[in-house]
Amino acid sequence: MTESTIFLLTFILYIISAFFYLAFLFSKKPGRAKIGSVMAVIGLVLHTAALIVRTVESGHAPFTNMYESLSFLAWASVLAFIIIDKKFGIPRIGPYLMLIAIGLVALASSPLMPKDVTPLVPALQSYWLWLHVSVTLLGEAFFAVAFITSLMYLTAKEPEKKERMDSVSYRCVAVGFPLFTLGGLVFGMVWAYKAWGTYWSWDPKEVWSLITWIVFALYLHTRIVMGWKGKRSAIIAIIGFLAALFTYFGVNYLLAGLHSYA
Amino acid sequence: MKRILKFFTSIKLAIVLLIILAAASILGTLIPQDRSLEEYAARYGTLSTLFVRLQLTGLYHSIWYLTLLGLVALNIIVCTLERLSPKWRRATKPHITADAKSLSALKTNVRIKRSAPLADVQSEVTKLLAGAHYKVRTETQGPRIAVLARKRIGGIFGSDAVHLGLLIILAGGILSGVTSVRENIPLYEGDIKPVLKADFKVRLDKFTTEYYPDGSVKAWKSDLTVLEKKTPVLSKTIAVNHPLTYKGYSFYQTSYGWNWDSPAVEIWAKSKSDPAYLKKMTLKVGDRALLEDKGQTTIAVQRFLPDFVLGESNQPENRSDQPNNPAALIEGFRGAEKVFSGWIFANYPDFAQMHAANDKDKGAETDLAFELKKFEAGQFSVLEAAKDPGANLIWIGCALLMLGLGLAFYWPTWEIKAVLEESQGKTDLVAGGVAAKSREAFGAEFENIAAALRRSK
Numbered sequence A: 001m002t003e004s005t006i007f008l009l010t011f012i013l014y015i016i017s018a019f020f021y022l023a024f025l026f027s028k029k030p031g032r033a034k035i036g037s038v039m040a041v042i043g044l045v046l047h048t049a050a051l052i053v054r055t056v057e058s059g060h061a062p063f064t065n066m067y068e069s070l071s072f073l074a075w076a077s078v079l080a081f082i083i084i085d086k087k088f089g090i091p092r093i094g095p096y097l098m099l100i101a102i103g104l105v106a107l108a109s110s111p112l113m114p115k116d117v118t119p120l121v122p123a124l125q126s127y128w129l130w131l132h133v134s135v136t137l138l139g140e141a142f143f144a145v146a147f148i149t150s151l152m153y154l155t156a157k158e159p160e161k162k163e164r165m166d167s168v169s170y171r172c173v174a175v176g177f178p179l180f181t182l183g184g185l186v187f188g189m190v191w192a193y194k195a196w197g198t199y200w201s202w203d204p205k206e207v208w209s210l211i212t213w214i215v216f217a218l219y220l221h222t223r224i225v226m227g228w229k230g231k232r233s234a235i236i237a238i239i240g241f242l243a244a245l246f247t248y249f250g251v252n253y254l255l256a257g258l259h260s261y262a
Numbered sequence B: 001m002k003r004i005l006k007f008f009t010s011i012k013l014a015i016v017l018l019i020i021l022a023a024a025s026i027l028g029t030l031i032p033q034d035r036s037l038e039e040y041a042a043r044y045g046t047l048s049t050l051f052v053r054l055q056l057t058g059l060y061h062s063i064w065y066l067t068l069l070g071l072v073a074l075n076i077i078v079c080t081l082e083r084l085s086p087k088w089r090r091a092t093k094p095h096i097t098a099d100a101k102s103l104s105a106l107k108t109n110v111r112i113k114r115s116a117p118l119a120d121v122q123s124e125v126t127k128l129l130a131g132a133h134y135k136v137r138t139e140t141q142g143p144r145i146a147v148l149a150r151k152r153i154g155g156i157f158g159s160d161a162v163h164l165g166l167l168i169i170l171a172g173g174i175l176s177g178v179t180s181v182r183e184n185i186p187l188y189e190g191d192i193k194p195v196l197k198a199d200f201k202v203r204l205d206k207f208t209t210e211y212y213p214d215g216s217v218k219a220w221k222s223d224l225t226v227l228e229k230k231t232p233v234l235s236k237t238i239a240v241n242h243p244l245t246y247k248g249y250s251f252y253q254t255s256y257g258w259n260w261d262s263p264a265v266e267i268w269a270k271s272k273s274d275p276a277y278l279k280k281m282t283l284k285v286g287d288r289a290l291l292e293d294k295g296q297t298t299i300a301v302q303r304f305l306p307d308f309v310l311g312e313s314n315q316p317e318n319r320s321d322q323p324n325n326p327a328a329l330i331e332g333f334r335g336a337e338k339v340f341s342g343w344i345f346a347n348y349p350d351f352a353q354m355h356a357a358n359d360k361d362k363g364a365e366t367d368l369a370f371e372l373k374k375f376e377a378g379q380f381s382v383l384e385a386a387k388d389p390g391a392n393l394i395w396i397g398c399a400l401l402m403l404g405l406g407l408a409f410y411w412p413t414w415e416i417k418a419v420l421e422e423s424q425g426k427t428d429l430v431a432g433g434v435a436a437k438s439r440e441a442f443g444a445e446f447e448n449i450a451a452a453l454r455r456s457k
Ligand code: HEM
Pocket: A217, A220, A221, A224, A225, B010, B011, B013, B014, B015, B017, B018, B072, B073, B075, B076, B079, B156, B158, B159, B160, B162, B163, B166, B405, B408, B409
């Protein structure tokens, strides 16, 4: 099977998964959420296969252009969701997360994104590409889950559901923050030092990573030291994810800089 | 002084500073940084002088941004130090109290009555807690026994490691800003050049560009040799992502270029009236060569431009050093007299036109046609030599930062306190637990221990 066939199957499975999760949301029958989660897992396995095929065919990491990194972000988000759901049992966020994953996969498949395998420019030929991008995007995937649980916190009515969403948001940030710090900032600096001889050059993408990081540092400090919880925490987590999103997309399209590859 | 210190212990100040820092950083991504005055004038008009004066055009090394970073550092130092000594005391010389009332006020607590003597219950509690990897301390206080059990106490220092890491990173940044040296060294093959402020030299032995089948660049490679007083001591092929490091200096492949002063140009001459005639020759700029044609013409390459454009007054100009539109100016002579001249283009072989050189022949074209087939220019490699003593501090800071995050989030300190008191052969036990992190897992563990205590007779 070719990469595009597997990718299409992944897409279909994610859609089926979202469908069952939605059915669960309306019917409250746990069996439907179960099917949704099984479909998401099968979809993730296929998605992994598609990424592996791509890696083997191109001979380099599967995140060197927009198509590849969108696909990888979708993969990481589904993975983050499956991990969080396994640990905390929150199928309610399933439909929203799967819709985000479907959106990312659809965007990746759109004709706007060139899918050709292109050879790597010299600056990207490094194993730090793997470490830097995969760990960063995995961290951002956990921020994406925190984003959804924070939105659900704001829209939920029952206090016990709110409480749950608040605590899951925090747990997602507690995973995402160290990953983002390691991948985005530490590995980013190490790689920049190896490739260009400067670990930090105030390039817009670097600055926006820093801003994202500061927003989540604010989330942690207001929570731990000032005891903020609930609504205000949820709003900060939402802003943090939007900053991450801007770092990822906005900087490429709206601001110019060194990181113009992907 | 005290008031100032007090001000910097405030975590609210930290929140405000971080918000300002984020906002300022955003501003710096909206205004392009470190461009020329003309560019700012074109972009912002009259506002540009204000921007320059407020240092918004070099924001990240402006006095006020650095001051902001300094305030953050001061805030971290004061805030962390203030909390550190109580924390240290808590870790090393914990206060063991036996206050049943405050224990039962804790969220996680239990009260058990056992019909066993105090000593038995005490050893049982100690054993259970030790079995769950708690470090147990007991203290007899009058008729009561107080128990303090903790595990993973290192976790409380997670945030301190994070903050110390951040301070070291900031210090590294300052050190880099003050002491780092950096220069670009362009080298032709065979060149030997000194390195800024260093007592050794570097020699470029070979420079190669590798291409992918589609023509895009795969790699630039420079074979570099370090010379100590003319003696080679180290050789390495450097490429992007693969620098050479020697005596604290690193050499990076940053760029490359061509020497367009005297490229070797291959030219084919054809005759319009005689299809069988073809003469190939390779010339350098300024060289002349005899064409064995009817008129015994000599030709010369007068100029070569890698990226030909017509300038404002219709004069040929070079747009860049990239060979985007290579062009050569050919001149033809009969004897000493110039008879024609014209530009020929590698990318547009049909575009060439030879013009008569003097007025009396005007309009009459030569019978000869020329094509620019190939050109070869010497390439030079541009290396960046950098010495940045601050970088080591950055890596130490990063390691501490990650260690601290690991401790803060994944090494949760858990604490169980208990008071045991005997009355009429029975023992009354009150216990409570505190966990700043992973409360659910802690609650489950606490419940397990309590259940085990209840079960045993
Ligand atoms: C602006 C100055 C800052 C001050 C005054 C400050 C102060 C504090 C304080 C008082 C704590 C609680 C310590 C404890 O009780 O254990 C804390 C925790 C923490 N701080 Fe900061 N901080 C600052 C900046 C930062 C920054 C920029 C970061 C970047 C990531 C950071 C990361 C952390 C982390 C990860 C924790 C631990 C949070 C947790 O345990 O969940 N801090 N900070």
